[in-house]
Amino acid sequence: MSVLNRCVLNHCVVSLALPAFLFVAVACQTNVQAQDAATAKPVTVDVxxxxxxxxxxxxxxxxxRSRIIEHEFAVKDGEGDDAPSARITMMAAGGDVKTNLDRWKNQFSGSNKKVAETEVKKEGDWExxxxxVSGTFTETMGGGPFSGGRKVQRENYKMMGAILVHPxxxxxxxxxxxxxxxxxxxxxHFKEMITSIDE
Structure with missing residues (x-):
């Protein structure tokens, strides 16, 4: 076999083998990702x-985003940086329950403001x-509501807020x-998460 023919044959073998290799590599990666997803443990937050x-x-x-927040999560509606997203924050804090709930309610305004009745439950030892509450939300940028940062009005926003009280x-x-x-x-999902405090 001439040198030219050997080169052509080798090129064909490599050309045929490469797609098969890529298929196996992609299949392995997909399988690993599926296994990781199946074995992923739910995130829990200690309280x-x-x-x-x-x-x-x-x-x-x-x-x-703020030092006073202990845990923060986000949930998005779709992919991409411009997809609508919601913020979930968790932290220990003090003060009267009603005063804090009223403060959260007062972060909303507008003619379309709606406030549902506060739901109080016992979850084991916890209350x-x-x-x-929904409407136009006043968000303080760069920190919490007491940070003195720039305030931005978010129309058609809603908040679900929970205060968990230990005995x-x-x-x-x-x-x-x-x-x-x-x-x-x-x-x-939010309400199930709150209920899980006693599980």
Whole structure:
């Protein structure tokens, strides 16, 4: 066989083998990703060492925007940087339950403002207070509502807020806020997460 023919034959073998190799590599990677997804453990958030919250898989952990926030997550409606997203924050805090719930409600305004009745439940040793409020949300940029940062009006927003009260009176705050439709589609997930404090 001439040198030219050998080169042509080798090129054909490589050309045929390369797609097969790529197929196997992609298949292996897909299989590993599927196994990782199947074995992934739900994220749990410890609350005072006395309970924990099981975070829905759709809530993705992010870096807290403020130092006072202990845990922060985000949930998006679709892919891409411009997809609508909601923010979920968690932190220990003090103060009267009603005063804090009223403060959250007062972050909303507008003629379309709606405030649902506060839902109070007993979850084992815990007492949970959950509110839902929608309208035009006043968001303070660069920190919490007391940071003095620039305020931005977010129209057609909704918040689900929860205060979890331990028997020794310690309180843990959980909030989810974002576009109304996105909050509505994750409403059950949020409530199930709050209920999980006693599981």
């Amino acid at each position: 005072f060492g006395a309970g924990s919250l099981e975070v829905p898989e759709s809530f993705k952990k992010t870096t807290p 949970t207070h959950v509110i839902e 020794d009176s310690r309180k843990f705050f959980v909030k989810m806020y974002g576009p109304i439709a996105l909050i509505e589609s994750n409403r059950d």
